[in-house]
Amino acid sequence: MILFGRKHLHTSESDQIVNSLFKILSSVTSGSIKLEVANQPAMKIEINTNDQVEGNDNNRTVVRLDLLEPTFFSVPDDQTGLFDKLRTAAEFAQKLTDNGITFSLLRKGKEAITLGEEARPSLSRIITKSNDIQVNSIKESAKLKNDFDDA
C-alpha cells in the first residue's frame, strides 16, 4: 500500500530542487510574480515576509501560489497518486515550518491547501499524519488533482 509504504515521492536532504527552492524562498522578502501563457494568466505568486517573532530567529514568510490555469501544469506521466502527493507534501511542509515559511496553494483564487508554519490541520491530520499540512477545501484539492492528471 503506497500510503504507508516507502514508494511515495520523498523530499530527501540532498534534494537539490527542494534545497534550491528554500534558498530562493528565504531570499525573496516581498512582491509578486505573474506568469501569462498565450496572453492568458496561468499562475500568480505573492510573497510577504513579516518581522521576526520573539523567541524565533526566522522571519515569517507567506507564499501564496495561485494556479489560475491549473491544467497548464498537468503532468500526465506522473505515476504518483493523491496520497503520494499528500505524503510528499507532509515532508515538504515540515521543512517549511522549520524555516518559518507558510505556503498556500490556491486554485483559481480559492484556497485549496496550506502547508508549513501557519497550517492548522483538523481532519486532514488523519490522512497526512502531519501538523504542517491543512486541507482548506477538499473540493478544490480534488479539482486540482484532476487538473494535474488531465492530459
Add this chain to the structure above:
Amino acid sequence: MLNNDTGKHKSVGEGQEGKTQKDEEQKVQSQWVQIVSQVMEKVVSGTNMSTTIEFDDLEVDIPKAKGPDGRDLGGATWKLNGKVVWITEAHRDQGSI
C-alpha cells in the same frame, strides 16, 4: 514483512541494502526532475506561443559574500519591476520536403 524503517535484518546483505537505498534515492530525485522538467518544457518550448513573466515590487535580499581575494562583496536588496516576454515561432526548414 520486512520493515526497512526499523533497520531489522540490517546485518544481512548490508552493503546491498545500502546500494538499494541509494538507487531508490536516485530514482526519487529523477522523478522530481522529470516532473519539473515537463512543466518547464511546456513553459519554454511551446511553439507559436508568447510567455510573459511579470515582476511586481519583488524584493530579493542578496546575502553578503566573500570575493576571490577574500574581499567582502557586501549584501544588497534587489527590487524587480517589469516584464520578461519571450515568443517562440515554428519555421519550416528549407531543406525539408
